[in-house]
Amino acid sequence: xxxxxxxxxxxxxxxxxxxxxxxxxxxxxxxxxxxxxxxxxxxxxxxxxxxxxxxxxxxxxxxxxxxxxxxxxxxxxxxxxxxxxxxxxxxxxxxxxxxxxxxxxxxxxxxxxxxxxxxxxxxxxxxxxxxxxxxxxxxxxxxxxxxxxxxxxxxxxxxxxxxxxxxxxxxxxxxxxxxxxxxxxxxxxxxxxxxxxxxxxxxxxxxxxxxxxxxxxxxxxxxxxxxxxxxxxxxxxxxxxxxxxxxxxxxxxxxxx
Amino acid sequence: xxxxxxxxxxxxxxxxxxxxxxxxxxxxxxxxxxxxxxxxxxxxxxxxxxxxxxxxxxxxxxxxxxxxxxxxxxxxxxxxxxxxxxxxxxxxxxxxxxxxxxxxxxxxxxxxxxxxxxxxxxxxxxxxxxxxxxxxxxxxxxxxxxxxxxxxxxxxxxxxxxxxxxxxxxxxxxxxxxxxxxxxxxxxxxxxxxxxxxxxxxxxxxxxxxxxxxxxxxxxxxxxxxxxxxxxxxxxxxxxxxxxxxxxxxxxxxxxxxxxxxxxxxxxxxxxxxxxxxxx
Amino acid sequence: xxxxxxxxxxxxxxxxxxxxxxxxxxxxxxxxxxxxxxxxxxxxxxxxxxxxxxxxxxxxxxxxxxxxxxxxxxxxxxxxxxxxxxxxxxxxxxxxxxxxxxxxxxxxxxxxxxxxxxxxxxxxxxxxxxxxxxxxxxxxxxxxxxxxxxxxxxxxxxxxxxxxxxxxxxxxxxxxxxxxxxxxxxxxxxxxxxxxxxxxxxxxxxxxxxxxxxxxxxxxxxxxxxxxxxxxxxxxxxxxxxxxxxxxxxxxxxxxxxxxxxxxxxxxxxxxxxxxxxxxxxxxxxxxxxxxxxxxxxxxxxxxxxxxxxxxxxxxxxxxxxxxxxxxxxxxxxxxxxxxxxxxxxxxxxxxxxxxxxxxxxxxxxxxxxxxxxxx
Numbered sequence: 001x002x003x004x005x006x007x008x009x010x011x012x013x014x015x016x017x018x019x020x021x022x023x024x025x026x027x028x029x030x031x032x033x034x035x036x037x038x039x040x041x042x043x044x045x046x047x048x049x050x051x052x053x054x055x056x057x058x059x060x061x062x063x064x065x066x067x068x069x070x071x072x073x074x075x076x077x078x079x080x081x082x083x084x085x086x087x088x089x090x091x092x093x094x095x096x097x098x099x100x101x102x103x104x105x106x107x108x109x110x111x112x113x114x115x116x117x118x119x120x121x122x123x124x125x126x127x128x129x130x131x132x133x134x135x136x137x138x139x140x141x142x143x144x145x146x147x148x149x150x151x152x153x154x155x156x157x158x159x160x161x162x163x164x165x166x167x168x169x170x171x172x173x174x175x176x177x178x179x180x181x182x183x184x185x186x187x188x189x190x191x192x193x194x195x196x197x198x199x200x201x202x203x204x205x206x207x208x209x210x211x212x213x214x215x216x217x218x219x220x221x222x223x224x225x226x227x228x229x230x231x232x233x234x235x236x237x238x239x240x241x242x243x244x245x246x247x248x249x250x251x252x253x254x255x256x257x
Numbered sequence: 258x259x260x261x262x263x264x265x266x267x268x269x270x271x272x273x274x275x276x277x278x279x280x281x282x283x284x285x286x287x288x289x290x291x292x293x294x295x296x297x298x299x300x301x302x303x304x305x306x307x308x309x310x311x312x313x314x315x316x317x318x319x320x321x322x323x324x325x326x327x328x329x330x331x332x333x334x335x336x337x338x339x340x341x342x343x344x345x346x347x348x349x350x351x352x353x354x355x356x357x358x359x360x361x362x363x364x365x366x367x368x369x370x371x372x373x374x375x376x377x378x379x380x381x382x383x384x385x386x387x388x389x390x391x392x393x394x395x396x397x398x399x400x401x402x403x404x405x406x407x408x409x410x411x412x413x414x415x416x417x418x419x420x421x422x423x424x425x426x427x428x429x430x431x432x433x434x435x436x437x438x439x440x441x442x443x444x445x446x447x448x449x450x451x452x453x454x455x456x457x458x459x460x461x462x463x464x465x466x467x468x469x470x471x472x473x474x475x476x477x478x479x480x481x482x483x484x485x486x487x488x489x490x491x492x493x494x495x496x497x498x499x500x501x502x503x504x505x506x507x508x509x510x511x512x513x514x515x516x517x518x519x520x521x522x523x524x525x526x527x528x529x530x531x532x533x534x535x536x537x
Numbered sequence: 538x539x540x541x542x543x544x545x546x547x548x549x550x551x552x553x554x555x556x557x558x559x560x561x562x563x564x565x566x567x568x569x570x571x572x573x574x575x576x577x578x579x580x581x582x583x584x585x586x587x588x589x590x591x592x593x594x595x596x597x598x599x600x601x602x603x604x605x606x607x608x609x610x611x612x613x614x615x616x617x618x619x620x621x622x623x624x625x626x627x628x629x630x631x632x633x634x635x636x637x638x639x640x641x642x643x644x645x646x647x648x649x650x651x652x653x654x655x656x657x658x659x660x661x662x663x664x665x666x667x668x669x670x671x672x673x674x675x676x677x678x679x680x681x682x683x684x685x686x687x688x689x690x691x692x693x694x695x696x697x698x699x700x701x702x703x704x705x706x707x708x709x710x711x712x713x714x715x716x717x718x719x720x721x722x723x724x725x726x727x728x729x730x731x732x733x734x735x736x737x738x739x740x741x742x743x744x745x746x747x748x749x750x751x752x753x754x755x756x757x758x759x760x761x762x763x764x765x766x767x768x769x770x771x772x773x774x775x776x777x778x779x780x781x782x783x784x785x786x787x788x789x790x791x792x793x794x795x796x797x798x799x800x801x802x803x804x805x806x807x808x809x810x811x812x813x814x815x816x817x818x819x820x821x822x823x824x825x826x827x828x829x830x831x832x833x834x835x836x837x838x839x840x841x842x843x844x845x846x847x848x849x850x851x852x853x854x855x856x857x858x859x860x861x862x863x864x865x866x867x868x869x870x871x872x873x874x875x876x877x878x879x880x881x882x883x884x885x886x887x888x889x890x891x892x893x894x895x896x897x898x899x900x901x902x903x904x905x906x907x908x909x910x911x912x913x
Contacts, residue, residue, distance in 0.1 A: 038784070039785075120635070123639070124638045124639050127639060127641075128639075129635055129636075129638070129639030129641055130635070130636070130639060130643075131641070209635075212626070212632050212635050212636050212643065213626055213632075213636075213643050213644075214641070214643065224598075224626075227774070227775065227777065227778060228598055228599060228775070228777045229599065229777060229781070
């Protein structure tokens with residue numbers, strides 16, 4: 001059977017669109033290998049000079065480290081809070097539970113600049129401006145919606161009778177959660193945690209409002225770098241990001257198949 | 258151990274996260290309303306100034322226009338991809354899905370940077386086109402609305418594809434086969450049988466993209482050349498440069514209400530629950 | 538500033554030599570006096586201000602960061618023993634207010650501008666300058682504000698890339714508005730400061746009459762002029778922004794800081810960058826001290842005073858093109874670089890002198906109209 005026009009249209013169309021999605025991101029890799037001192041493709045040969053600059057720059061390394069550990073703390077706290085929340089809501093399963101689920105995802109709907117403005121004023125009162133705690137708290141709030149969505153999806157797939165049976169057999173809530181529920185929803189918790197980490201690791205707008213100088217995260221360095229200079233080091237940071245993402249996605253894909 | 262009612266026990270699981278969210282998020286965001294009517298002095302002068310300002314009007318119109326164009330473009334492009342993945346991909350389906358998800362994991366900042374590298378006057382696209390002799394003068398691809406739109410569509414496209422994929426997964430192929438069996442052309446079967454069934458997914462993806470685009474800051478600020486000033490950038494600018502918190506807050510309140518109105522209207526056509534609460 | 542009095546300019550060189558000596562003398566004299574009062578211990582001048590272990594000066598980054606540290610910073614450290622750290626984070630009003638409001642101030646002295654200083658003073662986040670420590674006579678007339686004091690002089694000046702304008706370079710602001718004969722993108726600042734003056738001149742207003750012309754009607758006309766040009770404009774937010782726009786060939790001409798031009802002349806390929814002070818707007822940069830600065834008000838004021846030294850001012854100019862705020866420095870400048878000095882008498886006569894009074898009165902309303910003209 002020859003493929004119909006419709007099939008050809010959709011088939012070629014989607015490969016073009018996928019190329020539009022992916023190729024622009026990959027462009028940072030050749031640029032990071034440039035032998036020039038400005039952003040552009042390599043002129044005469046490939047060079048690792050800008051990678052060298054990156055690994056010897058305490059500022060960039062420190063900012064990377066800051067972003068990583070903040071991201072980890074955020075992931076753990078948000079997953080912890082979010083998981084308990086989802087379990088409670090799942091047990092309740094009433095109208096009130098539905099309302100609080102909506103409250104939890106409000107941060108997805110509010111424009112980033114608006115919420116950052118709100119954070120700023122409140123953080124000033126709390127003395128949290130330009131502090132790690134201030135950034136972590138903001139990021140936990142921004143990560144919670146993703147954790148709850150992801151964990152709740154896992155809970156919905158779980159057999160309702162299991163935990164109820166455990167309860168009927170006399171297990172306490174704590175024990176039921178530990179021995180029955182958590183093992184069953186672990187995949188949702190892990191992907192929720194990864195989401196929270198990524199949200200924190202990439203977040204820029206609230207960091208711009210809430211930090212001045214003491215806290216430097218990687219996105220903030222990139223943001224300032226893009227605005228301030230045409231230093232190819234940004235391309236290096238971008239390439240490292242993209243490579244890690246590529247490796248992680250391929251690994252995940254391999255594991256799945 | 259004193260007896261605690263079952264329901265209360267469940268609420269005790271909910272309370273920590275809920276309390277954190279209400280105290281540190283909901284309250285500060287609602288408080289913006291307070292700032293807008295107390296800074297620099299008590300009254301509604303910020304709103305008066307805002308509604309009298311042509312710049313604010315222009316910025317709002319611009320914001321809605323860019324969000325609308327981005328949404329339409331994402332829906333068209335996203336539909337093609339989602340349809341192919343759901344119905345035609347076969348063995349390459351995991352690869353295609355992976356390619357849709359890949360940009361999702363790369364930060365918006367990095368993606369905007371990549372577009373700056375590509376779209377600049379001496380960027381890679383212009384260099385390439387000039388080298389091959391297609392153009393003799395560099396095109397203006399960045400520092401204007403076109404540049405912002407290209408980069409925004411790139412950022413938002415996965416948000417449009419995923420809800421449509423979820424929706425299409427649930428559509429049985431038997432209707433199409435039945436239509437084809439009854440003699441409908443492939444195009445007609447698609448248009449009259451398949452497409453209407455995918456509308457919930459389209460609506461859902463469109464709403465997601467539109468709402469996220471309304472408040473978008475990073476990409477327009479980096480690629481707009483300062484002249485494509487969407488409302489989020491306008492707010493930041495007022496606050497950072499002129500310490501104009503009152504006006505910034507008033508603008509935020511209006512942006513927030515605009516978002517709420519969009520959601521309210523959308524709730525008549527879109528299943529908000531599947532769009533937001535049961536994403537992915 | 539009333540520097541458009543030509544008598545002032547003619548006298549500048551003569552006065553400079555005297556002031557220079559006076560400047561040196563008074564600094565030495567000041568240190569001697571301190572010693573006599575027992576405030577300076579025997580071993581060098583160290584620990585006179587034992588309470589401050591360092592002082593943090595914030596400016597706008599890039600090359601300026603190192604240069605400020607090596608010139609003003611080194612001198613202050615030698616003089617007082619207090620190390621100077623320079624932070625190039627860009628002390629925007631928003632960031633300074635964030636620090637002061639949260640009580641987490643990390644900057645002692647910040648490189649700001651007259652317009653921003655007015656904004657920050659209005660918000661009550663900066664300290665008054667202590668003119669018993671800072672010398673009013675060592676800055677240009679009119680730049681010793683109660684809440685900020687001049688640190689250097691710069692101009693908003695026309696710059697262009699000759700290689701992108703093979704058919705001839707713009708000579709006047711009228712030319713910059715002439716898109717037919719001078720094609721290419723232009724860059725102007727995102728804020729109205731130092732911009733309407735150019736539109737007025739493009740309409741044929743003489744540079745002396747610019748602020749007289751810019752009454753309510755004049756402002757409207759100048760704004761309309763920007764509206765007319767806006768499709769050919771890319772705006773710059775920070776000085777480094779404007780530098781990048783030229784470096785990457787995004788713009789063919791524009792209105793940028795003279796200090797950025799000073800750097801660009803060396804950064805760009807020979808023959809691909811030029812600038813002129815004709816029709817530029819001359820204005821002072823302003824030091825401000827955030828309320829509750831960590832090193833204490835006194836140390837901050839001492840740093841500002843130390844930076845007034847004419848030789849330091851001259852060195853600073855040589856390194857980065859900031860025109861000396863201390864008129865006494867003029868005679869110390871290398872003759873070859875005089876053409877780049879916004880404050881050089883020969884350049885001053887070509888320029889519009891920034892009017893604080895006009896900005897105090899019109900900045901807020903003009904800013905609004907300006908943004909409106911540019912966006913959309």
